[in-house]
Amino acid sequence: MDKRHYNVAVIGAGPAGIYASDILSKSDLDVSIDLFERLPAPYGLVRYGVAPDHPRIKAIIDALYNVLQRGDIRLLGNVDVGSDVTLAEMHEHYDAIIVATGALADAPLDIPGVDLPGCYGAADFVAWYDGHPDFPRDWPLEATDVAVLGVGNVALDVSRILAKHVEDLMPTEIPGNVVARLKDNPVRDVHVFGRRGPAQVKFTPMELRELGRVPDVDIVVYPEDFEYDDASQEAVESKKMTKQVVDQLTNWVFQEPEDLTASRRIHIHMLQQPVAILGDGKVEAIRMERTRLRGDGSVEGTGEYIDYPVQAVYRAVGYASSPIEGAPFDEEKRVIPNVAGRVVEDGKPVDGLYATGWVKRGPVGLIGSTKSDAQETIANLVEDANAGRLSATGTPDGGEGIVALLNERGVRYTTWHGWELLEAFEKELGEAEGRKRIKVVERETMTAVSRGEEHDGKLY
Template identity: 40%
Template structure:
């Protein structure tokens, strides 16, 4: 029998727990899933855009996995250097093995002057706000800007541009917190510039996400044909991988068409890299200075020395994520991951008995939600191959482990507490004439969890 802790309840954590209890190779496996937040599902709850209801419905599959009788959820239990959290060495005293599935929580920075001006935010901050993450800034966003710049051309950049461009009426039926919905309803944004340093064929968004920009009822998507044509594959994308080819075909269909008079415009810009954010006398951002780039013939770009300023009172930076070190675990600062071999944590190049990783903290911020399933399977295969050695370890009784976990959080949230949060969000939405509406703050979440009795 093995008692295993999985740290993190996003897709990688849930898939890891599911693989452990369904594998059948070792009878009697039990899994405790620990999360710093009182709510499970990670980025499916707090990262998927509210208007992507099909992807958000994945929560139903994750719920089914978490309700397996051999899996126990403990929310509001931080791990690492949090003063009320559990260090990795303590977890190894409580469990035969620990699998860390903590994602990549830090944003990459631009590294340009003015990046920290008022009005400049990471895209993650904006996503956290409209997703009701309890760590989001309590004062939220006041969308008084007329022109917004989104730096980056991945799916997250498309999400934030689309949410900015949508009317509040289109988001009324989603779980957007009510304060964010009100702010979006009062938004003065008319122009959204989504900017990439390379060309259309190298953009990181998927075609499905891209096409959604063309389906917005209150916004039109504009592409500068002369600018996009700097891409060598623009005229003939046949040799590109499937996603790149379809992206170019969609963009060519939009290129050069004149504005149609809709209230908002999304400008897709290419071959521009940020050089500086420029501030006004009030210390807030007023524009972004970009340097024009050109293909270098080797898949990259070079600066041309030509510059352009784009007006912006709001800048959202979406240039990638990085893993965050966990106190007590080794960390590769260059790659932003925990060093590992097939999921086994490496300390000074040697596998550390009982310590494993899965998800973005293992492989970096790559892939889609489904990628986490195969990633988890590899780690679980390694763990079960080590089962004999792990079983020889002697952690304390399971009752002691659960007592320690309950004591670690100020108020640990178990599965009935999470179900009470769901019920409270359904009631909140009903009172507002909407479907379920997320509770956006720690106090509200924990209060709802307490109401389970």
């Protein structure tokens, strides 16, 4: 076993980066780990990509907190790798770099009308209601009838936030500007559309059950949308989660009409695919085509079309990663090309460069997948270290050289102690309004609080 000391940088302090750092810290390598984050706060998608009322958000953040508060992984926040410091400069100071930058952009949807005003990417909407500091502070909530395209948990989050009355969100850390805008939300009906049948939707059972508990919101499911082929039947019989989802959807089908009395409704439609967004200068309707199952769980169009009058469309058809300057990137798959976490370019491994999480495999899977993903990447990094394949281009001195560079350039980086200061500040804001916490949106305030600097108290 090689007992040389290694310095490793991890780029991205979301679940993927934190899990990779944790697993590496517990490996047999003698290693120092610096965790870089573009934002002043850690946790990535858990803080900025999951609805504030998500049922598991607190447990996930607690787990990530427990890793970082140990102190053996150094957090360097508010550092943009690519502009504040380059990947080439990091290679001069670290033996290995792990990219865990996730996926924040919306996957494209190529249908007519997608560029009409009133058609939005779900990722942008999520970033708004989660208070991402790099996104606009306002959102146009003017539609009474809304279409949400997609049947994953992001689609459920978007639908739930649109339909939920704002007073039922107050126990969360939802930012003040979002609360103010949601108070005037006129929405009455949210239509969620999926291309395939009930056995193929990607909702998790817990998320679906939570949807049914939202006050003054009815869930409407239609019997004509229930169709099963051989693959569907096999999935229901062999996968417990699939059966739970199908059972919940079936329960909603058999609701009595007189029981549907809420002021807002979420309609779940299946076996329908979008073909066009209609409108003259703005969204006025969406055209869906009926689909049918082909036996293997896939679908084909039937040529039957239905127009739904809506004034807004949210595309929740997936996330896409963005390139990081200095690393290869597959523009078609929207990932960093890699083999089991080892980054490759022109078919050859890039020395000392690794990837994990969604930027490695695409935006699929839950937290459990992110952990197993990190284990694979770290196992290969450790194997490369033990085989003597980690040869840095300079003299690796770890983060001290990078910190000196950041100081020289006037980069106001933040630390774990700074995050604890910001967290305490957000909790104080919440206590003043009888809430547990209020998230700060304004990046300058986040940075100043984290660094113990004077600030004007602007929250968003």
